[in-house]
Amino acid sequence: MKLRIGTRASALAVTQTRTxxxxxxxxxxxVTLVEITTQGDRDRSPLRRIGGQGVFVAALRDALVNGEIDVAVHSLKDLPTQPHEALVLAAVPPREDPRDAVVARDGLNLQTLPRGARVGTGAPRRLAQLRLARGDDLTLVEIRGNVDTRLGKVHRGELDAVVLARAGLARLGREAEITHTLDPTEFVPAPGQGALAVECRRADESVVRALAQLDDPRTRAAVTAERAVLAELQAGCSAPMGAFAETTDGEEGGQLTLHAVVAAVDGSASVRLSTSGSLGEAERLGRELASALLAEGASRLIEERVT
Incomplete structure (x- = not known):
């Protein structure tokens, strides 16, 4: 079997796809890798302005549907929750560390950054949780760009710190630059963060079977729960919300604990809830937790984004 695998052209995306x-x-x-440029690569505007949902995956999906590639590899957190009628999520490989990480000058962490420190991130979720953690005593700078570009702003002194996904730093071999790894139950990651999504055409049954060998059931259960929260909230990947599922072994089989937060981007309010159950209940747990968040006013916080 020969497969053409589509990937974004960034160093991180290519590294992920090569795994x-x-x-x-x-x-x-x-296998042959095919590099494809997405809207999110061309447009460096803040995600909240260009929509976020699907901007990093639409071009790859179009290439799949049009037969230009046979497989697409995405960062799962970029994948819309709505199913694509022609495509299937054939595999979710074992997940890299889902936590967020701080890279700061002088070995500083989120608590020891001085008042007024300039901290860069492009995600409304991170902006909201930084404000929840530190109030208004940090200067938050919205940035986009690849990992090297963001880290370079710290190394050149343009920023005091940046917040990134630990998984990306690990995949690029840059874990040594991390000065603080954030607790995922407090600073909640994006749904699917650290996981990869491997898609192919639904009709290509032999490809579906081949890719299924890459699937990790525990990772799939965890991200299914997280993405169910996102779907039920009807929020895109640029929404100021996070969801994180931990899986453990129990007397009655695999168990899952799901944490979620929805916050106003200005840090003025938040709703934070958790639940737990069996791995087989992943989607139901996610949807029920989202309903509980909505009952506590989460929809208002999602709608009242800072513009």
Whole structure:
């Protein structure tokens, strides 16, 4: 079998895709990487302005549907929750560390950054939770760009710190630059953060079967719960909300604990809830937790984004 695998062209995206390609090659499958530019790569405006939902995946999905590639690898947190009628999420490989990380000058962490420190991030979720953690005593700077670009702003002294996904730093071999890894139950990651999504055409049954060998059931259960929260809230990936599921072994089989937060981007208010149940209940747990968040006023916080 020969497969053309589509990927964004950034160093991180290519590195992620190569991890998938390597496993497929070990299974005896011949793979070729095809780099594709997405709207999110072309437009460096803040995600809240360009919509966020699907801007990093639409071009890859179009290439799949049009037969230009056979497989697409995405960061799962970028994948819209609405199913695509022609495509299937064939595999969710084992997840990298889902937590957020701080890279700061002088070894500082989120608590020891001085008042007025300039902290960069492009995600409304991170902006909201930074304000929840530190009130208004940090100067938050909205930035976009690849990992090197963001880290460079700290190294050159343009920023005192940046907040990034730890998974991306780990995949690029830059974990040593992390000065603080944030507790995911307090600073809640984006749904699906640290996980990859491997898509193919639904009609390509042999490809679906081949890719299924990459799937990790625990990771899929965790991200299913997280994405169910996002879907039920009817919020895009640029919404100021986070969801994080932990999986553990229990006497009656695998268990899942799900944490979620929705916050006003200005940090003025938030709703934070948790629930738990079996791995097989992942989607139901996510939807029920989202309903509980909505009952506590989460929809108002999502709608009242800072513009």
């Amino acid at each position: 998938v390609a390597t496993v497929l090659e070990r299974l005896g499958i011949d």
